[in-house]
Amino acid sequence: MEALAVQALNGLASASSLFLVASGLTVIFGVSRIVNFAHGSLYMLGAYLAWTFVSHGPLAELGGFWGFWGGVLLAALAVGALGAVLEMTVLRRIYHAPELFQLLATFALVLVVQDVALLLWGADDKFGPRAPLLRGSVEILGLRFPRYELFLIAVGPVVLGLLWLLFHRTRFGILLRAAxxxxxxxxxxxxxxxLLFTAVFFLGAALAGLGGALQLPREAVTLHMDMAIIVEAFVVVVIGGLGSLPGAFLAALLIGELHAFGILVFPRITLVLVFLVMAVVLVLRPHGLLGRAPGAPPAGEQSPPLPRPLPRGLALAAAGALAGLLLAAPFLGDYPLILLADFAVFILFAASLHFIMGPGGMASFGHAAYFGAGAYAAALLLRHLAAPMEAGLLLAPFAAGLVGLLFGWFCVRLSGVYAAMLTLAFAQIAWSVAFQWVEVTGGDNGILGVWPSEWARGRLAFFYLSVLLCGAGVLLLRRAIFAPFGLALRAQRDSPLRAEAIGIDGFRIRWLAFAYAAAFAGLAGALFAFGKGSVFPTYLGIPRSVDALLMVLLGGVQTVSGPILGAIAYAGLQEQLARLTELWRLLLGLVILALVLFFPRGLAGALAHWHDGRRERRA
Amino acid sequence: MLAVEGLHAHYGRAHILHGVSLAVGAGEVVCLLGRNGAGKSTTMKAIMGLVPPSAGTVRLEGRDLAGQPPHAIARAGLGYVPEERRVFADLTVLENLEVGRRPPRPGLRPWTPQRLFALFPSLETLRHRPGGRMSGGEQQMLTIARTLMGNPRLLLLDEPSEGLAPVVVERMAEAIGTLKAEGLSILLSEQNLAFASAVGDRACILETGTPRHTMPMAELMRDAALRARYLSV
Structure with missing residues (x-):
C-alpha cells in the first residue's frame, strides 16, 4: 500500500514536468496553429543551459540558493528569448504555409539543435547538483520520498494557476485567447x-526551458532528451485537446500515473501503454478530453490546386534519365546499385504516403507501420513457413493492406493533427509488438537471413527487380489519383459536405485510400527487407515515419511527381552529408529550412512553377 | 474623411474589384448598395487591408493606407465590423470589448464599456456572457461595440441588418442614427434598401466590382428605374 502511494507521488512529479512542456506546446499551437516539433529541443536546451549556468560562470561562483535557482530561471528566460528569435527569423515566414510544412520547418530545427548541442556540450551526459533547500527526503507513510519530487508536484498546479491568471486577468492573455x-x-x-506571436513563442519556449532546467537535479542531461519528451508532450497535448491548458494538465496527470503504475501492472507492454491510452481517448473523444472541434479554417486558406502531371518536357527528361540509368546499371559497382535499389524503395514508400496526404488530405505520422508490416510479413513467412521471396513480395502488400484497413478504420474518422497523432499511436503499437513479442519477431535482434531467391541475389538483378516493382507501384498509385476513385478522394478532401451531398461516402473512400497506400508501403518494406537481408523493429519506428513525411513534404504535397523528387533529394542528401561530415544533421536541417523558406511548394512545385514561368515569358 | 480611388482587388486569379472609387465626408453615412456578389464586402475588406488591394489608394484624412497591414489601418482610425460578426465565442462581452480597446483619439470622446452599454442597453446585462452564447442580434451589437472601443474616425459596417429580426433591425437603425449624431462617419454596405434609406445620406451603387452611380439617398428612392436596374433581384 505504502509503495503504491509513493509510486503515485512519483507519477505526479513526472506529470508536472510533462505539463510544463505540454503547456508551452499547446499555448503556441493555440495562437499560431504551428505544431512545434522543436519544442522538445527547447526543453533539452533548457536543461543544458541550466547545467552551464549552475556549474560554470558567475552564478556557479555565487553558488548556494541563487547559484542554482538563478541558473534555472536564467535558462528558462534564455530559451524563451531563443523561441522569440526563432519565431521572428523562421516561423513568421511560414504562417501561411500548410500545417505540415510548418512541421517540416520545426523538424529541421530539431536537427539543427541536435548538432549545435553536440558541438557546444559534447556527447557525454551532464549531471547537475542537488537543489538547495530541497536536498534529501521526507518520510511519507514510513517510506522516504525525495523533497525535490514533492516540489515538482507543486510546480504543475502553480504554473497552471499562473497561466490561468495570465489568460483571464491580463489584456495580453485576453488578446491571446481572442487570437x-x-x-x-x-x-x-x-x-x-x-508582437503577439513573438510573445507567445517566448512564453511557450520559456515554459519548455523551465521544464528542462528543472530536470537538472533529477536526471542526467543527454542529447536524447528532445525526442523522448516531444513525443510524450504531443501525446499529452492531443489527449487533453489541442489548445486546452486544463486538458493538458489532466492528460499530464493521466500519463504520469500511467507511467508510474504501468511498470507494476503491465511490465510487458509499458512501451505502448501511453499510445494505447491515446488511441482509446481519440476513438472515444476525437478532439481530446477537453478539446473542441476546430472552427472553420482561418480565412485565406484555399484548397490546394489539383495535382498536375509534369509538363511534357520535364516528363521526357525524367524518362530519359530513368532509361539511361537502366542501361548504365550493368556498368555500376555494387555500392551504387544498392543505393539505387534503396532509392527505388524510398520512392515507392514516399509515393504511398503522398497518396493519403496529397489527394487524400490526411496526415500520417505513422506510415512506417505499413512499411514494417510488409517487411515483417515477408520475413515471418520466410522464417516460419520457409516461403520464398516471390511469395513474400506477393503477400506483403496484402498483409500491410490489412493492417491499413484495421488501423485506418480508426484513423480516418479524425482530421488534422488528431488523425496524424492517432496514426502515430498505432505505429508505436505496431512497433512495440515487433519489439516486445520476442518469441515471434525476435524482438530487438530482428529477423536475420531474409535473403532474396537465388535468381535475384545478384545486386544487378535485385536492382532491376526493385525498379520494376517500385515503378509498377508508383504507376498504380498514380493511376488511382486520376481514376474516378481519386477524383472522389480529392472531392471529399476539398469539401467534405458537398462531396457527401453528391453521394460520395467520405469515410469509405478515405478508408480504402488509406489501405491502398498501406499496401504499397508494405511492398516497399518487403523489398527493403530482402535488400538488407534482415528486418528490425526500427523499420516501424518514428524516425522512419518522419523520413517518409520529410520526403513527401520536400517534394511537394500537391504534385504527383513530388514524392519521387523528394525521396531522391532527401535520401541522397542524407547519404551524401553523412559521408561528408559528422555534422550532417546540422547541414540537413539548414538545407530543409532553406527549402521551406524559398520553395514553399516543395521541389516539384518549384520546378513546375519555374517551367510555367519560362513558358509564359516565351509566349 | 475617406477617399477611395481606383481600388482593384483579386481573389487568387479572380479579379473582383475593377477600380472602385468612393468618398465619405465627415459625419456622413454612405451606403454601398448592390446585388449579391457585386463586390460590397470585398470593397470593405480591401479598404481594411484584409484583402490586399492590387491597385488604388485608400486615403483617410489625406493619408494613404493602401497596402498597409490591417492593424495599422485600424490604428489609423478605420473601424471594421465584419458581415459574419466574428465575435470571439469563448470571450465574455467585456473581454470582447477589451480586445477592441485602443487609446483615445484626440478630438473624439473616448468610448468606454459604460457609454456602449448606454448605446446598446441589452449588452449590459450580458456583460459576463461568452460571445458564443448570445443571439444573432446581440452578437451584432457586440461587434459594433467592440469596434467602437478602438475609437475609430470612420466605421465600415458590412451588412449590419443581415439575418436579424425586424425589431432588432429597427434598434440597429436607431443606434446608427445616434452614432451619426455623434459625428461619426460611416460606410455601410446593405442589401436591405429600407434600412439603408432610413440611415443613409448618399448611396454608391456597385455592379460586378465597378461603381455605377453615386447620388443622394433620397434621389435613389425616387428613381424606381435605377433601383430596378441595379438592385432588384
Whole structure:
C-alpha cells in the first residue's frame, strides 16, 4: 500500500514536468496553429543551459540558493528569448504555409539543435547538483520520498494557476485567447499580430526551458532528451485537446500515473501503454478530453490546386534519365546499385504516403507501420513457413493492406493533427509488438537471413527487380489519383459536405485510400527487407515515419511527381552529408529550412512553377 | 474623411474589384448598395487591408493606407465590423470589448464599456456572457461595440441588418442614427434598401466590382428605374 502511494507521488512529479512542456506546446499551437516539433529541443536546451549556468560562470561562483535557482530561471528566460528569435527569423515566414510544412520547418530545427548541442556540450551526459533547500527526503507513510519530487508536484498546479491568471486577468492573455479563435479579426481591431506571436513563442519556449532546467537535479542531461519528451508532450497535448491548458494538465496527470503504475501492472507492454491510452481517448473523444472541434479554417486558406502531371518536357527528361540509368546499371559497382535499389524503395514508400496526404488530405505520422508490416510479413513467412521471396513480395502488400484497413478504420474518422497523432499511436503499437513479442519477431535482434531467391541475389538483378516493382507501384498509385476513385478522394478532401451531398461516402473512400497506400508501403518494406537481408523493429519506428513525411513534404504535397523528387533529394542528401561530415544533421536541417523558406511548394512545385514561368515569358 | 480611388482587388486569379472609387465626408453615412456578389464586402475588406488591394489608394484624412497591414489601418482610425460578426465565442462581452480597446483619439470622446452599454442597453446585462452564447442580434451589437472601443474616425459596417429580426433591425437603425449624431462617419454596405434609406445620406451603387452611380439617398428612392436596374433581384 505504502509503495503504491509513493509510486503515485512519483507519477505526479513526472506529470508536472510533462505539463510544463505540454503547456508551452499547446499555448503556441493555440495562437499560431504551428505544431512545434522543436519544442522538445527547447526543453533539452533548457536543461543544458541550466547545467552551464549552475556549474560554470558567475552564478556557479555565487553558488548556494541563487547559484542554482538563478541558473534555472536564467535558462528558462534564455530559451524563451531563443523561441522569440526563432519565431521572428523562421516561423513568421511560414504562417501561411500548410500545417505540415510548418512541421517540416520545426523538424529541421530539431536537427539543427541536435548538432549545435553536440558541438557546444559534447556527447557525454551532464549531471547537475542537488537543489538547495530541497536536498534529501521526507518520510511519507514510513517510506522516504525525495523533497525535490514533492516540489515538482507543486510546480504543475502553480504554473497552471499562473497561466490561468495570465489568460483571464491580463489584456495580453485576453488578446491571446481572442487570437486563438480568430487571428484576422484581432488584427482588424488594431492589434499587431507579430508582437503577439513573438510573445507567445517566448512564453511557450520559456515554459519548455523551465521544464528542462528543472530536470537538472533529477536526471542526467543527454542529447536524447528532445525526442523522448516531444513525443510524450504531443501525446499529452492531443489527449487533453489541442489548445486546452486544463486538458493538458489532466492528460499530464493521466500519463504520469500511467507511467508510474504501468511498470507494476503491465511490465510487458509499458512501451505502448501511453499510445494505447491515446488511441482509446481519440476513438472515444476525437478532439481530446477537453478539446473542441476546430472552427472553420482561418480565412485565406484555399484548397490546394489539383495535382498536375509534369509538363511534357520535364516528363521526357525524367524518362530519359530513368532509361539511361537502366542501361548504365550493368556498368555500376555494387555500392551504387544498392543505393539505387534503396532509392527505388524510398520512392515507392514516399509515393504511398503522398497518396493519403496529397489527394487524400490526411496526415500520417505513422506510415512506417505499413512499411514494417510488409517487411515483417515477408520475413515471418520466410522464417516460419520457409516461403520464398516471390511469395513474400506477393503477400506483403496484402498483409500491410490489412493492417491499413484495421488501423485506418480508426484513423480516418479524425482530421488534422488528431488523425496524424492517432496514426502515430498505432505505429508505436505496431512497433512495440515487433519489439516486445520476442518469441515471434525476435524482438530487438530482428529477423536475420531474409535473403532474396537465388535468381535475384545478384545486386544487378535485385536492382532491376526493385525498379520494376517500385515503378509498377508508383504507376498504380498514380493511376488511382486520376481514376474516378481519386477524383472522389480529392472531392471529399476539398469539401467534405458537398462531396457527401453528391453521394460520395467520405469515410469509405478515405478508408480504402488509406489501405491502398498501406499496401504499397508494405511492398516497399518487403523489398527493403530482402535488400538488407534482415528486418528490425526500427523499420516501424518514428524516425522512419518522419523520413517518409520529410520526403513527401520536400517534394511537394500537391504534385504527383513530388514524392519521387523528394525521396531522391532527401535520401541522397542524407547519404551524401553523412559521408561528408559528422555534422550532417546540422547541414540537413539548414538545407530543409532553406527549402521551406524559398520553395514553399516543395521541389516539384518549384520546378513546375519555374517551367510555367519560362513558358509564359516565351509566349 | 475617406477617399477611395481606383481600388482593384483579386481573389487568387479572380479579379473582383475593377477600380472602385468612393468618398465619405465627415459625419456622413454612405451606403454601398448592390446585388449579391457585386463586390460590397470585398470593397470593405480591401479598404481594411484584409484583402490586399492590387491597385488604388485608400486615403483617410489625406493619408494613404493602401497596402498597409490591417492593424495599422485600424490604428489609423478605420473601424471594421465584419458581415459574419466574428465575435470571439469563448470571450465574455467585456473581454470582447477589451480586445477592441485602443487609446483615445484626440478630438473624439473616448468610448468606454459604460457609454456602449448606454448605446446598446441589452449588452449590459450580458456583460459576463461568452460571445458564443448570445443571439444573432446581440452578437451584432457586440461587434459594433467592440469596434467602437478602438475609437475609430470612420466605421465600415458590412451588412449590419443581415439575418436579424425586424425589431432588432429597427434598434440597429436607431443606434446608427445616434452614432451619426455623434459625428461619426460611416460606410455601410446593405442589401436591405429600407434600412439603408432610413440611415443613409448618399448611396454608391456597385455592379460586378465597378461603381455605377453615386447620388443622394433620397434621389435613389425616387428613381424606381435605377433601383430596378441595379438592385432588384
Amino acid at each position: 486563438t479563435q480568430d487571428r484576422e479579426m484581432v488584427s482588424a481591431l488594431g492589434v499587431d499580430q507579430r
